[in-house]
Amino acid sequence: xxxxxxxxxxxxxxxxxxxxxxxxxxxxxxxxxxxxxxxxxxxxxxxxxxxxxxxxxxxxxxxxxxxxxxxxxxxxxxxxxxxxxxxxxxxxxxxxxxxxxxxxxxxxxxxxxxxxxxxxxxxxxxxxxxxxxxxxxxxxxxxxxxxxxxxxxxxxxxxxxxxxxxxxxxxxxxxxxxxxxxxxxxxxxxxxxxxxxxxxxxxxxxxxxxxxxxxxxxxxxxxxxxxxxxxxxxxxxxxxxxxxxxxxxxxxxxxxxxxxxxxxxxxxxxxxxxxxxxxxxxxxxxxxxxxxxxxxxxxxxxxxxxxxxxxxxxxxxxxxxxxxxxxxxxxxxxxxxxxxx
Amino acid sequence: xxxxxxxxxxxxxxxxxxxxxxxxxxxxxxxxxxxxxxxxxxxxxxxxxxxxxxxxxxxxxxxxxxxxxxxxxxxxxxxxxxxxxxxxxxxxxxxxxxxxxxxxxxxxxxxxxxxxxxxxxxxxxxxxxxxxxxxxxxxxxxxxxxxxxxxxxxxxxxxxxxxxxxxxxxxxxxxx
Numbered sequence: 001x002x003x004x005x006x007x008x009x010x011x012x013x014x015x016x017x018x019x020x021x022x023x024x025x026x027x028x029x030x031x032x033x034x035x036x037x038x039x040x041x042x043x044x045x046x047x048x049x050x051x052x053x054x055x056x057x058x059x060x061x062x063x064x065x066x067x068x069x070x071x072x073x074x075x076x077x078x079x080x081x082x083x084x085x086x087x088x089x090x091x092x093x094x095x096x097x098x099x100x101x102x103x104x105x106x107x108x109x110x111x112x113x114x115x116x117x118x119x120x121x122x123x124x125x126x127x128x129x130x131x132x133x134x135x136x137x138x139x140x141x142x143x144x145x146x147x148x149x150x151x152x153x154x155x156x157x158x159x160x161x162x163x164x165x166x167x168x169x170x171x172x173x174x175x176x177x178x179x180x181x182x183x184x185x186x187x188x189x190x191x192x193x194x195x196x197x198x199x200x201x202x203x204x205x206x207x208x209x210x211x212x213x214x215x216x217x218x219x220x221x222x223x224x225x226x227x228x229x230x231x232x233x234x235x236x237x238x239x240x241x242x243x244x245x246x247x248x249x250x251x252x253x254x255x256x257x258x259x260x261x262x263x264x265x266x267x268x269x270x271x272x273x274x275x276x277x278x279x280x281x282x283x284x285x286x287x288x289x290x291x292x293x294x295x296x297x298x299x300x301x302x303x304x305x306x307x308x309x310x311x312x313x314x315x316x317x318x319x320x321x322x323x324x325x326x327x328x329x330x331x332x333x334x335x336x337x338x339x340x341x
Numbered sequence: 342x343x344x345x346x347x348x349x350x351x352x353x354x355x356x357x358x359x360x361x362x363x364x365x366x367x368x369x370x371x372x373x374x375x376x377x378x379x380x381x382x383x384x385x386x387x388x389x390x391x392x393x394x395x396x397x398x399x400x401x402x403x404x405x406x407x408x409x410x411x412x413x414x415x416x417x418x419x420x421x422x423x424x425x426x427x428x429x430x431x432x433x434x435x436x437x438x439x440x441x442x443x444x445x446x447x448x449x450x451x452x453x454x455x456x457x458x459x460x461x462x463x464x465x466x467x468x469x470x471x472x473x474x475x476x477x478x479x480x481x482x483x484x485x486x487x488x489x490x491x492x493x494x495x496x497x498x499x500x501x502x503x504x505x506x507x508x509x510x511x512x513x514x515x516x517x
Contacts, residue, residue: 100500101503101506103503103504103506104500104501104503105499105500105501105502109504112505113504113505113506116506119505199506200507201505201506201507202506203505203507204507230502230504236491236494238490240498242504244504244505246505249504251499251502253490253495253498255488257487257488258487259489260487260488260489263489264489280492284496286492286496288490288492295488295490297490297495299495299496299499299500300499301499325477325478325481326477326478328480328481329477329478329480329481329482330477332480332481333476333477
């Protein structure tokens with residue numbers, strides 16, 4: 001009778017010790033600590049991590065899980081970063097490989113440019129949130145908070161190399177929508193002392209005036225603090241629009257033509273606000289719809305609710321008719337006679 | 342000097358020159374018969390000048406006014422020998438009277454002219470609008486045909502897009 005309370009006390013002490021020492025507990029403490037700090041205290045750490053992701057040689061195995069509209073999609077990839085050349089990504093078990101930019105979604109966006117970090121800091125509060133560990137490596141936590149204080153993203157940054165060991169994204173309801181992290185990591189000691197400088201980056205909006213003159217109309221902002229960072233026509237004739245909030249990226253492709261929904265294999269139609277939208281179950285949350293005499297295609301690495309809001313904010317015009325053709329003719333005639341065109 | 346004769350009228354009308362007039366007046370001083378004839382001629386012409394002009398007949402005035410009023414179109418002109426009565430190989434041969442002379446008769450065509458002019462304006466407007474719409478239709482080109490977007494290419498471009506990476510277009514280069 002006397003030993004039982006002692007045993008219970010030991011068990012309770014062990015449980016409390018595990019809870020106090022667990023990563024979740026550390027994360028919670030980090031959130032509280034970060035909220036007490038000044039704003040954007042974690043921006044310096046993200047800047048160092050971005051520089052390390054480009055300038056530090058490393059190799060390892062990553063897993064990536066994304067929760068889309070209708071489920072999760074996971075993959076395991078072997079990565080090998082060669083400074084100056086890029087990041088080699090080989091997916092398992094298919095074995096397809098290629099060189100990608102560590103700042104792109106294919107590179108898990110572990111190396112954002114300085115401009116993107118500025119956009120991130122403008123739209124979110126980036127705070128340092130303490131220390132923890134992941135994958136057997138000591139890490140520093142950085143929380144990215146929305147204006148209402150909810151968590152939008154969390155980074156685990158390697159204490160030794162500064163690399164982003166793990167990255168998580170959350171939607172507006174607090175649900176995890178993306179997780180990517182190292183299962184194992186080996187830093188290249190030969191390049192350990194290399195001083196890495198983050199790329200300055202910038203926007204790709206030089207063609208916007210010419211696109212406006214050609215009659216293109218597109219929003220410069222989308223719901224979810226998504227800002228237009230790229231707008232240009234591709235040699236294939238379609239228009240590319242890139243939006244980002246500093247954390248996620250939404251790509252919009254606008255192609256001329258009328259959508260032939262019957263030939264869309266692997267896509268399912270859905271009615272939204274009187275419009276038909278085709279979706280594909282994939283990590284990029286592909287979405288296609290017709291608007292006027294154009295076809296819009298959206299791929300995104302962003303929470304599903306953000307993608308849906310962005311899709312709703314883009315044009316959804318009825319099918320073209322005779323007046324559209326006459327208007328097109330008038331526009332062409334005016335462009336021919338316009339001496340400044 | 343002989344009598345004035347036919348020069349009496351010229352003298353009364355003042356149509357003689359200065360020399361002839363002096364000679365005629367000298368003759369009148371000695372010739373009572375010519376003086377009487379001149380007086381008679383002068384009295385006659387004075388009488389004629391004092392007379393009123395001829396009055397316009399009322400029916401003639403009304404007839405002229407009716408010619409200017411609008412009226413019903415005139416019936417078609419009947420030809421004494423209708424064309425087509427004689428043919429050669431199925432083709433009509435114009436006869437001597439088959440070609441009517443120009444119809445110069447007055448007709449009530451003022452309203453018809455205005456109406457036809459109005460119809461002309463409408464026709465020109467409709468034709469102009471048709472030409473303009475046709476031009477816009479042709480210049481506008483045919484509607485783009487149905488198509489399926491190259492989704493795999495789009496997805497690949499999205500995966501390799503570097504947000505705020507500058508103007509460089511991202512590329513995907515498979516390893517050998």
